[in-house]
Amino acid sequence: MKSSPKTPSWKTLLRRSVETPKALAGRIPIDPLKIKPVTDQYPMRINPYFLELAIKAGRPILDQVVPDPRELEDSIGMDDPLAEDANSPVPQITHRYPDRVLFTVASVCAVYCRFCTRKRRVGRGKAVSVREIDDGIRYIRMTPAVRDVLVSGGDPLMLSDERLEWILRRLREIPHVETIRLGTRMPCVLPSRVTPALAKTLKKIRPLYINVHFNHPAELTPAAARACGRLSDAGAVLGNQTVLLRGVNDDASVLAGLFRGLLKIRVRPYYLLQTDLTKGTDHFRTTIETGLAIMDRLRGHVTGLALPHYVVDLPGGGGKVPLVPGYTLRKERGDWIFRNYLGAEYRYPAPAGSEP
Ligand SMILES: *Cc1c(COP(=O)(O)O)cnc(C)c1O
Numbered sequence: 001m002k003s004s005p006k007t008p009s010w011k012t013l014l015r016r017s018v019e020t021p022k023a024l025a026g027r028i029p030i031d032p033l034k035i036k037p038v039t040d041q042y043p044m045r046i047n048p049y050f051l052e053l054a055i056k057a058g059r060p061i062l063d064q065v066v067p068d069p070r071e072l073e074d075s076i077g078m079d080d081p082l083a084e085d086a087n088s089p090v091p092q093i094t095h096r097y098p099d100r101v102l103f104t105v106a107s108v109c110a111v112y113c114r115f116c117t118r119k120r121r122v123g124r125g126k127a128v129s130v131r132e133i134d135d136g137i138r139y140i141r142m143t144p145a146v147r148d149v150l151v152s153g154g155d156p157l158m159l160s161d162e163r164l165e166w167i168l169r170r171l172r173e174i175p176h177v178e179t180i181r182l183g184t185r186m187p188c189v190l191p192s193r194v195t196p197a198l199a200k201t202l203k204k205i206r207p208l209y210i211n212v213h214f215n216h217p218a219e220l221t222p223a224a225a226r227a228c229g230r231l232s233d234a235g236a237v238l239g240n241q242t243v244l245l246r247g248v249n250d251d252a253s254v255l256a257g258l259f260r261g262l263l264k265i266r267v268r269p270y271y272l273l274q275t276d277l278t279k280g281t282d283h284f285r286t287t288i289e290t291g292l293a294i295m296d297r298l299r300g301h302v303t304g305l306a307l308p309h310y311v312v313d314l315p316g317g318g319g320k321v322p323l324v325p326g327y328t329l330r331k332e333r334g335d336w337i338f339r340n341y342l343g344a345e346y347r348y349p350a351p352a353g354s355e356p
């Protein structure tokens with residue numbers, strides 16, 4: 001194989017994304033006619049970096065991005081399962097919890113994940129306008145209860161460095177905004193986006209928390225590790241959100257490999273998310289019992305630093321709640337009886353003089 005004199009920029013790679021059934025059929029064995037109705041409804045985008053990785057790694061990566069006719073057969077899911085639109089005081093802001101807001105500043109991504117919670121809008125709607133960004137920032141400025149802003153999308157790293165800096169700087173100037181979080185899948189799906197120039201831009205915004213999104217150990221490539229390292233070196237604190245996906249990562253040893261691998265590249269696992277009830281994604285959902293059994297297999301066996309909170313974001317907009325395997329077995333006259341990670345029972349007595 002001939003090596004190119006210069007590696008293409010992330011923008012060039014994006015332009016070369018596979019976006020039609022016909023183009024995809026040129027790369028992997030699929031019937032373009034079978035997925036055409038799917039892509040008519042939900043867009044496809046697989047950039048060359050992620051396509052190459054997916055072809056090499058096989059099903060767990062391919063399934064995340066290759067359209068599947070089952071997306072059109074889902075009779076359980078909802079367009080907006082988390083009621084993000086109903087909790088939206090101004091366009092692009094979802095204000096569900098007292099002290100923090102979700103601010104969606106981009107409507108596109110470097111791949112379109114088939115399980116995406118915002119499938120109803122990413123890659124489909126119009127771009128987020130400057131006016132909407134202005135209105136979002138004004139809402140945050142006028143709402144002193146907001147201490148934490150989650151800048152998400154789509155993928156906010158699809159914006160230019162200049163546009164991103166303009167948004168982050170204006171948020172940083174608001175006195176009551178204590179933390180800014182960026183939610184991005186770029187370090188995983190198109191790591192070359194994390195350029196030295198981007199790192200330099202982000203370095204000016206502190207404190208900055210970045211939640212990345214890796215779902216499988218095969219995604220932890222040297223390029224992804226470099227991208228994460230560059231963000232950490234710029235002073236950002238990195239966390240990871242993983243979506244629990246049937247056939248992709250619903251397995252304790254796969255997730256243990258992922259979580260330990262993330263720690264090695266200075267990314268702390270934050271959430272393992274039970275798949276939302278999003279229309280078109282039912283074939284990815286596991287049972288909560290599966291998720292609990294996985295967490296039970298990890299707790300105690302894998303360093304606690306590697307263990308995320310397993311959460312379900314409640315349909316209807318109730319927010320996230322933790323799901324924890326049952327370690328508290330019963331109470332005996334004020335004493336708590338536990339089981340440990342190996343299944344043995346232990347007693348924790350109440351303090352002297354406390355009411356039973
Ligand atoms: C997940 C989420 C948050 C952040 O929740 P944390 O538990 O603080 O990470 C905030 N707002 C919305 C709408 C969310 O969905």
Ligand code: SF4
Pocket residue numbers: 108109110111112113115116117118122153154155185
């Ligand atoms: S990168 Fe995130 S927002 Fe974009 S399609 Fe994937 S899950 Fe959805």
